[in-house]
Amino acid sequence: MATNNKITQLFNIEYPLIQAGMIWASGWKLASAVSNAGGLGIIGSGSMYPDVLREHIQKCKKATDKPFAVNVPMLYPEIDKIMEIIIEEDVKIVFTSAGNPKTWTKHLQEHGIKVVHVVSSVKFAMKSEEAGVDAVVAEGFEAGGHNGRDETTTFTLIPMVKEKISIPLIAAGGIATGRGMLAAMVLGADAVQVGSRFVATPEASSHKNFKEMVVKAKEGDTVLTLKELAPVRLLKNKFYEDVQNLYAKAPSKEELIELLGRARAKKGMFEGDLEEGELEIGQISGLIHDIKPAAEIVKEMISEFESAKKEVAQL
Structure with a gap:
């Protein structure tokens, strides 16, 4: 992996591979497993009461000494409490979604927190950059869960966003393999965010x-x-x-x-x-055929990414 990668430098992680903060799947077990494997694990706060989130953050800190993040959907009813807990527990990275990035970005950054906002369009990527976020996740309509109305696919969204912003760009939606990761990065992404593949792990809290x-x-x-x-x-x-x-x-x-x-x-x-x-x-999900540990998924994706890169060099 390139040592000059903007996202690995921003988050102080080994690989430009981020596990999405998904409701009912992304607790401390999954987040710590991905972080320990060299990616960035994310606790999904969208399905947690404030005191439950605090418990997950504390358990995650015990399970890993590597960086991890918390994802906060801004539609959350008790968002003030959630943000207070994130600051009190000294979380270093927050991914915000489903709302206006201006609302919390400066406040979090004043407490030394890196802020990433999730968008599904060029317009909102530009608004996020204006709001001063440290990076954006641009998510194509292939993604699971809540999604953009425009149905812009990852393959078209990433280069269109890349053309309009100068801050680091993370691609999401339809990425579950090392080849998919390489394709997204060739299109202009600095890193990828992976959701569905990490649902099919023993560490995911889903049923x-x-x-x-x-x-x-x-x-x-x-x-x-x-x-x-x-x-x-x-x-x-x-x-x-x-x-x-x-x-x-x-x-x-x-x-x-x-x-x-x-x-x-x-x-x-x-x-x-x-x-x-x-x-x-x-x-x-049509390409996910087994349930396996998160660390194995990270290892396989990075290994496939490296071998695909060599293949592409020979084209």
């Missing part, structure tokens, strides 16, 4: 049923839906069929909210209800 369904998924088994609320990429199941049946009746936003109900993602990804749960995963 075994969900992990097994991810491994069984094939091309075409995920769909981006519920755009009127917040676009989300889901595995097809009974809940997804219920959403489709409701769409056939041209529903109001209120009817969609009623069908979604509360804690639908927890039911699916954390409790393992594969019928009624919301099962968020990326399109690349």
Whole structure:
């Protein structure tokens, strides 16, 4: 790996490989495993009460002496408490998403915290740079979970963002292999963020049923839906069929909210209800065929990245 990489220097990590902060999957076990393997592990605070987040940060510190981050969706109802805990617990890196980067960036940076904002468009990448963030994650519509409305793919988004910003750029969406990592970096990314591949690990806190369904998924088994609320990429199941049946009746936003109900993602990804749960995963799940330790995934991706680089040099 190049020693002059902007992201490895920014975060003081070995590889430009970041594990996404995913709800119901990214607890301290996964984050510490990825950080210990040389990447950047992220605790996903979106599914945690403030006191639970504090516990995960403290356990992560005990499990690794390497840098790790916390991901904060800015729609979170108790965001003030979450940010307070992050500062109190001396977390050095925060990834913000689903909101205006201006709101918290300066405040966090004043406490010596590096701030990265997740975007799904060129416009928001530019706004993030204006807000003073240290880096951006540009996420294509292949990604799992909550997503951009424009359906811009990673392959087109990365070079378009690269053209307009000068701060470090992290690519996300549809990346689960060393070859995918190299492709993203050839397109202009300084690093990659990987979500779905790390769901299929023993360390991910998501339910075994969900992990097994991810491994069984094939091309075409995920769909981006519920755009009127917040676009989300889901595995097809009974809940997804219920959403489709409701769409056939041209529903109001209120009817969609009623069908979604509360804690639908927890039911699916954390409790393992594969019928009624919301099962968020990326399109690349069609390329994930086994559950294996996070450290092995990091090692394999870096090894494949290096061998693919040599192959490309011979083209």
